Amino acid sequence: KQEVTQIPAALSVPEGENLVLNCSFTDSAIYNLQWFRQDPGKGLTSLLLIQSSQREQTSGRLNASLDKSSGRSTLYIAASQPGDSATYLCAVSRTSGTYKYIFGTGTRLKVLA
């Protein structure tokens, strides 16, 4: 059974710092991996999607990498800003069949001005 873990559960950093969020999964047979941002009381916003054949994706100050063999993905945020404060979730979808997503519990990020 696929399990997704995100460590740490919470993180506080000063503004301007580069930071890395981690996502681990137990079954390397995935279709893709998606990173989301969630603000309090809101829905999820898709940040980056990495397909199983890809190693990384970039969007602005965000870079996500995928290492299927080790069951890990990282989300790199460059030059963090107070507006980046949110909960970041990763989710993996299974190969073939149903394409359901399994979510981690998230990392709650606070960027201090």
Added chain:
Amino acid sequence: DGGITQSPKYLFRKEGQNVTLSCEQNLNHDAMYWYRQDPGQGLRLIYYSQIVNDFQKGDIAEGYSVSREKKESFPLTVTSAQKNPTAFYLCASSMYRDRNEQFFGPGTRLTVL
């Protein structure tokens, strides 16, 4: 604007009542999903549908029901059989034949009085 809408934003239910949460999308996505989010936990899949007139149970389907009569709509009914329905409910959709990137609605917060 293309997107996913959920209504209502807040919903209050008395014990023993059934309530229906609305989810509509105009993204022309084939697949739609319902998730439940509780504090400190990741998203848990309730039901999903990959095509009109077909749907499958997720991990926590007991006490819930759905229908998929139109491609654009995937309403969720929370029945009186659901023992602990107070939670944040999120609807999502994806074009699963493509990258299967999931997009989310703004959520409905259900409180049982």
